[in-house]
Structure formats: C-alpha cells, structure tokens
Amino acid sequence: MQPGRNKGLYHHIRQTGWTYATIAEKVNDLVERATGRRGLYTEESIRRLVNGSVSWPQLRYRNALCRLFDTSTDELGLIDNRTSRNTTAREVDVDRQEFLRGIAVASALAALPRPHTQPDMRRTAPSRPRTVGIEHAQHVNAWAGVFRQADDAGHGLSEGMSAQLHLATQYLEATMTPPVERKMKAAVATLYRVVGWSHYDRGDHATALQDFSEGWRLVSDDGPWWLRTALLTCMARQAIYLDRLDDALDKLGIAAIRADKLSLLRRADIAAVKARAFGQQGNRRECIRAVIEAESLFAEAQGEDHPDLCEEGFGAYYSEKLLASDLAQGLFALSFKRGIELEHTFERLATARSLSDEHARSRLLSTTQLAALHLRFGDVDEGVDLATSVLTDAKGTTSARVVDDLRRIYQLTTTPRIRTCAPVAALRTETKALLSTL
Structure with missing residues (x-):
C-alpha cells in the first residue's frame, strides 16, 4: 500500500510559503535550541513527511514542527502507526463529545431568564481527558466567553463557573504539545480572570485574589501581553475597591510597562483604571490627566487594526459607553467627596x-x-x-x-x-x- 499524502502538513507549509529546505533549517534550529544538539533534517526529510513516507518523526522533531507551525501533531497530520490508532481516536472522541455536551449546558444556563438562578453543574462536568489539543483550549475560551457575558448581564452562575474552572485546571495535567500548552495556559488564565471577577463582584475578595493570582502565575513568564494586562487591571480594580491604592497603581505600572505591545484601546482601559485610583486617592490633577489620556487613546484607537483587539472580542466590547462608565467611577469619587468636577461626572454617568x-x-x-x-x-x-x-x-x-x-x-x-x-x-x-x- 502506498503511503498517503500528509495534507495537514502540506497545508501549513503552503500557508508559510517556505521551501522544504528552509523548513528543515528552521526545524534544526529549534531542535538545537531545545536539546543543545543541532537537528539533522534535510529538504528530503521534509519531503518524506509530506508524501507520507514518514508519519511519526522522533520526539525532538515533532516538538520542533509543532513549535514552528504553532499547532498540534494532529493538525500537522502526524500519526503514530505503532499504536492502536482506533482505540486512541475513540478515547479522544469521547473526551471531546463530553466537553461539547458541557458547552451546551453552559450556553443554556447563560440564557436562563432569572438572574439569581444558581445551577449546580457538578453533575454535568465532563471527565478529564488524557490527551488534549487546540480544540480543548478553544472550548475553555468559549466557556470563559459565556460566563463573562452572563456575569456582565447580572446572571448568577458562580457554581457553574467554579465547576468548569476545576475541570479546566485538570486539562493542564493532560498530555499536550508545547504549542497547545501555551494556548491552554492562556485559556485557563482567562477563565481564572472571569471567575475571579465574579467572586470580586460578590464580595469574596480572598477567593477573587487567589483566582487572579493563579491566572497570573500561568502567563506571567511568557503569556500574551494583552492577557497579562487584563489580569493586572482586574487586580488593580479590586485593590482600588479595597482602598489599597499603592498596590493598584503598582499593578497598573506593570501593565503599561510594555505599552508598545498593546492596542491603543487596551491602553485606554489602563488609563481609565488609573483615573479610578487617583480619584479614590483624591488626587484631582492626576485623575483628570488620566481621564484625558484614556479619552485621547480611545479616540485614536478608532479604526485601529491590532491583533489583541480580536482577543475576547475586545475591539467591540470596550465601547464608548463602557469607557464613560469606567471614567465616571474615578470622577465620582472626587465629585461625591469634594463636590468638584460635578458637570463632567454627571455627563459620563448619564452616558453610561x-x-x-x-x-x-x-x-x-x-x-x-x-x-x-x-x-x-x-x-x-x-x-x-x-x-x-x-x-x-x-x-x-x-x-x-x-x-x-x-x-x-x-x-x-x-x-x-x-x-x-x-x-x-x-x-x-x-x-x-x-x-x-x-
């Protein structure tokens, strides 16, 4: 029987436009970086992978290929013919179907008509799979999106959130490729942030801080900058609420330390939280300065095309009205305590x-x-x-x-x-x- 063409790998190669020789060199570079010894791949090695003559390269080359194309072995069409593929496929399929059933439950819960309903999702939580792929990380992100929308709308789904977070953390213990691991850590950190915000809003500050800290631990070293910033601004908002203003301003300083890696809209968000901190501090000058900065960045961001705007749909989520609500929080502290900036505060609260x-x-x-x-x-x-x-x-x-x-x-x-x-x-x-x- 003739080996079948590896369509997955061929598709990824075509997307990059690289030659087989170029890919071989890049793979060898990654192998050397990971093991200290340079890889031995040639143009012919890549050709044999594409035509199916080799379907399961050695571990160091599999890892290098996954890193190079930022995807999983499954997506690259790499198959281990030495094991019982049918058994593995059935196991993974069961894992995925269970997870998908869980997603359906979450969607239904988010649509419940009564905001105060607190469903118990522990009975519906799927079991932990032994192997996870990109789609599992995508499902965790989907859960985070559902829960964030429900929480913003005032729906109480805290038990469901906690059940899903427990499952998501178990996925981190499963077998996965390095690219999948990076995406999974980011997805779980995002869910930690969403669950932490819910605990914060309910007044459970110790649990909220623990959630935020766990999310930060997963991405603090090499996670995406937008996610690090999102976690830090959430922690800063909580610190402001608890009147820990120095802590809040420190976290906002860290969030903005690599502003060049962030969209203007996310920088506007940071500035809006600064306005809250300075308003609570009673620092009128810095509060107004932060308000002006946030509004200026927001205006400049119109029509911006930055990758982090797609994350969590932030480009559409952080609207002018939501910005007004954010800024009003900072101005309110000044207006209510000192009777200043009343006109600006009234205006923004009315917009919100x-x-x-x-x-x-x-x-x-x-x-x-x-x-x-x-x-x-x-x-x-x-x-x-x-x-x-x-x-x-x-x-x-x-x-x-x-x-x-x-x-x-x-x-x-x-x-x-x-x-x-x-x-x-x-x-x-x-x-x-x-x-x-x-």
Missing part, C-alpha cells in the same frame, strides 16, 4: 446609563452613583426617581458593589438637608426594606 442589557451591572452601578450624586448635590427629585428605578432593578442582586451603593443611598436619605421631604422618606423606607433581603 444607556448601556445595553449586556452590561446591565455596569449600567446599574452607574445609575446608583448618579442617583447618589443628585441626592447630595443636584436635583433631589431626579435623585429619588433614579434611586427608585435602582430599587426595582437591584432586586435579587448578588453584587456586593451594588449593595454598597444602595447603602450609600440609604445613608443619604437620612441627611438633614433632604430627610424630611416626603419622597425621600418613602425612598428611605423602600431602600431599607430591599437591603434587608440582600
């Missing part, structure tokens, strides 16, 4: 209120702050109307941040300036009643 249901939690947080600002410095009737709408939207919330903002509104209704107003008295009673249920 028009966020879609996909960002329901950010919209709710912006509305509570706008209500608080009106009750303290602005139109009291407007503040009451906004706060009343918040009470409706916040029923059943699991967000500790929203609850903290509701407590602020309640405290404001007791201030001498407005507490005797009939609408304020009614708001105070309704707010107290809601807080007793959360």
Whole structure:
C-alpha cells in the first residue's frame, strides 16, 4: 500500500510559503535550541513527511514542527502507526463529545431568564481527558466567553463557573504539545480572570485574589501581553475597591510597562483604571490627566487594526459607553467627596446609563452613583426617581458593589438637608426594606 499524502502538513507549509529546505533549517534550529544538539533534517526529510513516507518523526522533531507551525501533531497530520490508532481516536472522541455536551449546558444556563438562578453543574462536568489539543483550549475560551457575558448581564452562575474552572485546571495535567500548552495556559488564565471577577463582584475578595493570582502565575513568564494586562487591571480594580491604592497603581505600572505591545484601546482601559485610583486617592490633577489620556487613546484607537483587539472580542466590547462608565467611577469619587468636577461626572454617568442589557451591572452601578450624586448635590427629585428605578432593578442582586451603593443611598436619605421631604422618606423606607433581603 502506498503511503498517503500528509495534507495537514502540506497545508501549513503552503500557508508559510517556505521551501522544504528552509523548513528543515528552521526545524534544526529549534531542535538545537531545545536539546543543545543541532537537528539533522534535510529538504528530503521534509519531503518524506509530506508524501507520507514518514508519519511519526522522533520526539525532538515533532516538538520542533509543532513549535514552528504553532499547532498540534494532529493538525500537522502526524500519526503514530505503532499504536492502536482506533482505540486512541475513540478515547479522544469521547473526551471531546463530553466537553461539547458541557458547552451546551453552559450556553443554556447563560440564557436562563432569572438572574439569581444558581445551577449546580457538578453533575454535568465532563471527565478529564488524557490527551488534549487546540480544540480543548478553544472550548475553555468559549466557556470563559459565556460566563463573562452572563456575569456582565447580572446572571448568577458562580457554581457553574467554579465547576468548569476545576475541570479546566485538570486539562493542564493532560498530555499536550508545547504549542497547545501555551494556548491552554492562556485559556485557563482567562477563565481564572472571569471567575475571579465574579467572586470580586460578590464580595469574596480572598477567593477573587487567589483566582487572579493563579491566572497570573500561568502567563506571567511568557503569556500574551494583552492577557497579562487584563489580569493586572482586574487586580488593580479590586485593590482600588479595597482602598489599597499603592498596590493598584503598582499593578497598573506593570501593565503599561510594555505599552508598545498593546492596542491603543487596551491602553485606554489602563488609563481609565488609573483615573479610578487617583480619584479614590483624591488626587484631582492626576485623575483628570488620566481621564484625558484614556479619552485621547480611545479616540485614536478608532479604526485601529491590532491583533489583541480580536482577543475576547475586545475591539467591540470596550465601547464608548463602557469607557464613560469606567471614567465616571474615578470622577465620582472626587465629585461625591469634594463636590468638584460635578458637570463632567454627571455627563459620563448619564452616558453610561444607556448601556445595553449586556452590561446591565455596569449600567446599574452607574445609575446608583448618579442617583447618589443628585441626592447630595443636584436635583433631589431626579435623585429619588433614579434611586427608585435602582430599587426595582437591584432586586435579587448578588453584587456586593451594588449593595454598597444602595447603602450609600440609604445613608443619604437620612441627611438633614433632604430627610424630611416626603419622597425621600418613602425612598428611605423602600431602600431599607430591599437591603434587608440582600
């Protein structure tokens, strides 16, 4: 029987445009880098791989080929004829089908109509496979995307997140090629970040910090810069919330240390978080400087074509309204405490209120702050109307941040300036009643 042409490898070679001789030299370079001894591949060696005469090269050459084309042995069409291929294929297929069934469960959970539903996914979690490929990393990224969308919209899926994170970490123990390992680490780190953010929003700060730290450990050495930045900005946001401002600014400094590797939009995100830190610090000059920097970078980023914008759909995700919500957080601290920059804060909070249901939690947080600002410095009737709408939207919330903002509104209704107003008295009673249920 004549050997079959290796279409996988041939396809990857055609995409690069390299000659067989060039590929052989690059493989030999990678072998030398990994083992200290130069490889012995020639143009004929590559030709024999392509025509199928050799289907399973030695380990050092397999690893080098996987690194060179940044993919797996499966994608390169490399097959070990010495083992029972049918048995292996069945095992891997079962693993993948179980994982796909899990994905279907997550998609259904994300669509649940009741935000406070907390499903138990432990019974549906697939078992750990012995071998994983690129598609497993893609599935972990898909889970992270589903959970992030559900969390942004205010859906409570924390148990499902934890179950899937446990499974994803087990994948790191499976057998995989070096390129797959890099992608898997990035995927699991992304999931750690999403789960950590959910714990942070619920007020479980110790678990959130542990999640963020585990994600950082996976990518801190050679992970993608956009992901390192995303983890650091999440940790910085948490540190700001906990009033650990020096820690937050240190992390933001690390996030921006290689700004040349980041898109302008991600740099705008870093600047927006800086505005939060300086606003909480009471540093008006630096807060305004960071606001201007963020808005300038955002404007400059329009039409930008940078690879990291495709990651997690960030180019479409970080909209002008979401930026306004971010910047309003920093300005709010200045305005509420000192009564300064009120016009700019009112403007940005009003913009953030028009966020879609996909960002329901950010919209709710912006509305509570706008209500608080009106009750303290602005139109009291407007503040009451906004706060009343918040009470409706916040029923059943699991967000500790929203609850903290509701407590602020309640405290404001007791201030001498407005507490005797009939609408304020009614708001105070309704707010107290809601807080007793959360």
